[in-house]
Amino acid sequence: MELHLASMENVTCWAFRKLCHGVTDSYTGMLSMNYLIRRSKAWKEVDTFPIPNQRQWIQVATSKEKECSEFIARLQRELKEDSANNSLYGIQLNASCPSPNIVRLGQGPALIKRCAKVSSLIKELLKQDKYKVSLKVRLGMNAEEVKQRKLFALLEELEKISDSNFTNVAVHFKHAREQSFTPYNYDLLKEILSFKIPIVINGGIKNYKDFNNITKSLTNKKNLVGFMIGREALKNPDCFIEPNKILNNHSLPFRSQAQIKLEFLSLCKEHEPKSIYLDKIKEYCPWYN
Numbered sequence: 001m002e003l004h005l006a007s008m009e010n011v012t013c014w015a016f017r018k019l020c021h022g023v024t025d026s027y028t029g030m031l032s033m034n035y036l037i038r039r040s041k042a043w044k045e046v047d048t049f050p051i052p053n054q055r056q057w058i059q060v061a062t063s064k065e066k067e068c069s070e071f072i073a074r075l076q077r078e079l080k081e082d083s084a085n086n087s088l089y090g091i092q093l094n095a096s097c098p099s100p101n102i103v104r105l106g107q108g109p110a111l112i113k114r115c116a117k118v119s120s121l122i123k124e125l126l127k128q129d130k131y132k133v134s135l136k137v138r139l140g141m142n143a144e145e146v147k148q149r150k151l152f153a154l155l156e157e158l159e160k161i162s163d164s165n166f167t168n169v170a171v172h173f174k175h176a177r178e179q180s181f182t183p184y185n186y187d188l189l190k191e192i193l194s195f196k197i198p199i200v201i202n203g204g205i206k207n208y209k210d211f212n213n214i215t216k217s218l219t220n221k222k223n224l225v226g227f228m229i230g231r232e233a234l235k236n237p238d239c240f241i242e243p244n245k246i247l248n249n250h251s252l253p254f255r256s257q258a259q260i261k262l263e264f265l266s267l268c269k270e271h272e273p274k275s276i277y278l279d280k281i282k283e284y285c286p287w288y289n
């Protein structure tokens with residue numbers, strides 16, 4: 001079972017991703033494709049240095065095919081020039097960030113209702129065969145879109161993409177107008193899993209028990225390839241160890257908060273994140289204080 005550390009803007013730098021033992025897949029925070037194409041300094045945040053047993057993804061936001069092709073060309077150039085920073089596994093398109101600035105640009109969850117557009121962006125990203133491609137979505141832009149089943153129309157379109165490098169869709173089980181504290185509702189999961197698309201589920205999962213409660217009544221789990229944890233990893237970077245043992249039979253030792261902090265500080269010395277990352281980690285992570 002895949003265990004994904006969620007993309008968290010200004011948090012999931014290389015040091016934080018490596019700190020989370022037992023993770024199979026991790027993501028940079030969401031990065032603007034436009035910035036990456038136009039600004040050299042934006043590449044400082046593409047810190048995909050090796051992490052054993054972890055596939056690393058860059059998460060990007062765009063709504064333009066032209067940006068996708070320019071980005072791919074620049075990505076290949078940048079990572080070729082920086083051979084130590086060349087452990088990128090895949091590119092995830094963000095169709096989930098609820099920020100008004102993103103939505104105004106037609107990016108993030110504004111894409112969910114635009115099936116043909118998303119399919120075309122993904123196909124553009126697939127015009128190379130070095131990196132896998134995935135998509136992160138929500139249930140819709142708002143309650144109305146959920147009722148109108150926009151996500152299902154999108155999944156129907158994505159099912160037609162036959163390229164095996166298109167590896168999965170991660171679904172954050174909320175619409176973009178829901179607050180972070182409202183409870184998650186996984187009623188649509190069964191139907192989402194009926195599409196021929198590998199699915200990673202996300203939202204409100206802290207441990208194996210939560211995952212099991214969500215999935216135990218499902219009879220067909222063939223397309224359920226993993227789950228993703230965000231906020232719990234901020235509190236406890238060891239939260240992947242228990243599900244990794246139960247689901248993948250892979251044992252790793254637990255650490256004290258002091259050990260976690262020491263390890264993080266040492267990783268930051270290897271590849272120093274931008275200072276905003278340390279500020280945010282200080283704000284969100286009790287073990288750092």
Ligand SMILES: Cc1cc2nc3c(=O)[nH]c(=O)nc-3n(C[C@H](O)[C@H](O)[C@H](O)COP(=O)(O)O)c2cc1C
Pocket residue numbers: 006007008009011028029030059094096097136172202203204205228229230231232
């Ligand atoms: C501080 C913070 C930053 C986030 N930044 C991003 C981001 O850059 N891209 C993204 O797709 N989701 C982002 N998210 C959402 C998470 O990836 C995840 O979908 C959400 O927190 C739900 O999972 P959880 O209940 O396990 O936390 C962010 C969440 C938090 C708490």
